[in-house]
Amino acid sequence: MRTPLAAAADTRALARSRAVAPAxxxxxxxxxxxxxxxxxxxxxxxxxxxxxxxxxxx
Amino acid sequence: xNSALLLHRHASxxxxxxxxxxxxxxxxxxxxxxxxVSGLLTPLPDAVAAATTLLVVALLAPAVFRPIWRLPQxxxxxxxxxxxxxxxxAARRFAFQLGLGxxxxxxxxxxxxxxxxxxxxxxxxxxxxxxxxxxxxxxxxIGRSAVVSSHALFGSAAVDQPRWALNAASLCxxxxxxxxxxxxxxx
Numbered sequence: 032m033r034t035p036l037a038a039a040a041d042t043r044a045l046a047r048s049r050a051v052a053p054a055x056x057x058x059x060x061x062x063x064x065x066x067x068x069x070x071x072x073x074x075x076x077x078x079x080x081x082x083x084x085x086x087x088x089x
Numbered sequence: 090x091n092s093a094l095l096l097h098r099h100a101s102x103x104x105x106x107x108x109x110x111x112x113x114x115x116x117x118x119x120x121x122x123x124x125x126v127s128g129l130l131t132p133l134p135d136a137v138a139a140a141t142t143l144l145v146v147a148l149l150a151p152a153v154f155r156p157i158w159r160l161p162q163x164x165x166x167x168x169x170x171x172x173x174x175x176x177x178x179a180a181r182r183f184a185f186q187l188g189l190g191x192x193x194x195x196x197x198x199x200x201x202x203x204x205x206x207x208x209x210x211x212x213x214x215x216x217x218x219x220x221x222x223x224x225x226x227x228x229x230x231i232g233r234s235a236v237v238s239s240h241a242l243f244g245s246a247a248v249d250q251p252r253w254a255l256n257a258a259s260l261c262x263x264x265x266x267x268x269x270x271x272x273x274x275x276x
Contacts, residue, residue, distance in 0.1 A: 076262065
């Protein structure tokens with residue numbers, strides 16, 4: 032049987048996992064706004080966005 | 090069992106680093122090949138190359154929300170045997186295949202737009218083109234590895250990424266590709 036402490040740790044781990052997507056997308060959106068004035072940033076956003084967009088598959 | 094879950098069972102900073110390195114190396118290999126292709130396409134006028142890239146972005150954008158095009162892809166999964174290796178080596182080999190970007194399922198239109206961009210609107214100088222291709226490759230690898238590496242690094246639970254986040258990332262990538270094409274068009 033799981034202890035309350037272990038259950039709380041699992042809840043925190045799940046919360047950390049679910050925070051990855053909004054954090055990553057927020058950074059991407061902010062960088063995309065800069066893309067039209069900075070070509071190097073645009074290249075990085077293009078790469079990172081394409082890479083992350085495949086994270087739904089293995 | 091999901092491959093990400095197999096890696097998650099051995100979550101550690103070493104697994105995270107190896108996964109990241111594997112994805113980046115795979116992406117660098119693909120970007121280097123596209124760099125060679127871009128060299129062959131140099132005779133194409135800049136305006137034509139930029140306009141073609143913008144057209145590709147426009148055609149791919151609706152596919153972010155539903156698969157209206159049957160885009161060419163291998164529809165292949167990395168075999169489970171990869172995970173018979175040590176966790177660090179398994180993570181590196183597994184991520185290398187993912188980082189290549191074309192070996193497994195391609196569930197987003199964004200990689201096609203990025204490949205078109207690298208082939209058609211890369212800067213003309215070899216040094217500049219190489220830096221551009223490597224920037225795209227390294228960030229592609231980071232993006233491809235972000236979920237599994239962050240789970241392995243922080244020991245957090247493996248969860249599916251929400252569809253809205255994947256779609257938003259695809260759109261950001263397409264907008265950025267369009268920005269590079271517009272920059273090439275106005276240069």
